[in-house]
Amino acid sequence: MFLSNQDVIELAAWRQRLHAMPEVSGEEIATAAEVQRFLGETKPDGIVAGLGGTGVAVIYDSGAPGPTVMFRAELDALPIEEVGQPDHRSKIPGKGHMCGHDGHMAMLAALGRQFGRQRPKRGRAILLFQPAEETGAGAAAVIADEKFQALKPDYSFSLHNMPGLPLGHAWLKDGIANCASRGLKITLSGRTAHASMPETGISPVPAVAKLMPALTGLSKGGIATEDLVLATVTHASIGEPAFGIAPGHAEVWVTLRTMTDGEMDGLIASAETLVREASAEGRLGYALEYHDIFVHSENDPEAAALLRAAMDAEGVSHEPGETMRGSEDFGRFATVSKSAMFFLGAGEDMPNLHNPNYDFPDDLIPIGTRIFTRVARDILG
Known part of the structure; x- marks a missing residue:
């Protein structure tokens, strides 16, 4: 041929x-x-x-x-x-x-x-x-x-x-x-308020400010080594694009990556623990969705x-x-x-x-x- x-x-x-x-x-x-x-x-x-x-x-x-x-x-x-x-x-x-x-x-x-x-x-x-x-x-x-x-x-x-x-x-x-990877979409739900009275709402801003470095901090190991664990924040949004509204909603997207599927289970558990703790501290509801799942x-x-x-x-x-x-x-x-x-x-x-x-x-x-x-x-x- x-x-x-x-x-x-x-x-x-x-x-x-x-x-x-x-x-x-x-x-x-x-x-x-x-x-x-x-x-x-x-x-x-x-x-x-x-x-x-x-x-x-x-x-x-x-x-x-x-x-x-x-x-x-x-x-x-x-x-x-x-x-x-x-x-x-x-x-x-x-x-x-x-x-x-x-x-x-x-x-x-x-x-x-x-x-x-x-x-x-x-x-x-x-x-x-x-x-x-x-x-x-x-x-x-x-x-x-x-x-x-x-x-x-x-x-x-x-x-x-x-x-x-x-x-x-x-x-x-x-x-x-x-490597194995998956996208984790984190949705945080509080309560909006007038920007002049933010204390009457429940803002996700402190939780997002805490989560973004904490999620990234889960990363460890070298480039393409057996102990590679990598968490990469790829997107975040808070509230509405308006000056008069204190936000009550936020999203954080993070890509989780490990060398093997088995290591992914541990990374997922660690990421979800961070979300639960930040949500509880901020009196927020939360939802987790997984997308783009690769073994x-x-x-x-x-x-x-x-x-x-x-x-x-x-x-x-x-x-x-x-x-x-x-x-x-x-x-x-x-x-x-x-x-x-x-x-x-x-x-x-x-x-x-x-x-x-x-x-x-x-x-x-x-x-x-x-x-x-x-x-x-x-x-x-």
Whole structure:
């Protein structure tokens, strides 16, 4: 299996088409339809749409007994206004592919072109275009979908582009690849009052002033070390934007992050204790909500070895690298398959991920595709 120069040109153009039509988590209807159109031309043996919401699975079946190997890319973009000026810049105000998921989709589409020309010799290859990765909801929704039971893989593989690493250089770590994280929304309820008589109300201001440094103070451990515990206040609001009203309502948002799921339980308990104590002291009601829940992502030794062997065979330089403090919901596929994820350098001088002028480098498409192709060939023939 191979990609021609014309393939690479067409895949880059398709990536740029996706870049211009970003859709955020849970809204990837047009993107999913475009995936089905583009890969429908490869005459797959099946397409499962509406998977876990808007997800799409494209199936290439050898017809012979063997394992099922799944490669995953993400459909969603981010609620970020693009400030870069490529010809293919986002046409959707306030939304942009600032994480490079458009490039990940192009790599899977490249695999699809090759499987369309030559099926695996045994087993099945499945290309999963997953929704809602950015919110941590997509993988769980896909796995819970009844349609996924017929697709359940033996192996699952994924990658993420990584600015700051040399173009095409890979990080592949045994064990934990990404940290666990979740967002905690704290709502404090008191009683508003006239600003001239604040003593007649119950203000959340003292509680917020106490909570923000106390929550941040839960952080400990070094960068990407086994004892990492990180609490980051990301948003706070108090009362109404008016000078005549003493506030009676407040919100504090904090992201909780740990190396493993087990450590997350302790961090949650500590954060909730701080909220209870501050609320009681301030005579406030409180409510807690959790959002964007990511489990830690851990590479299976056998799956990681297969990726490493593929990189060696394809001449892709690699090293163990670090555990990413950023989270990835690909980790949930470890509950149903042997899974592994690696990070592929997008260039040392590239803007960081989620930067409003980030644009996935098209030169990375054939490199990632070669690695995935070799893995598929090694497992399925």
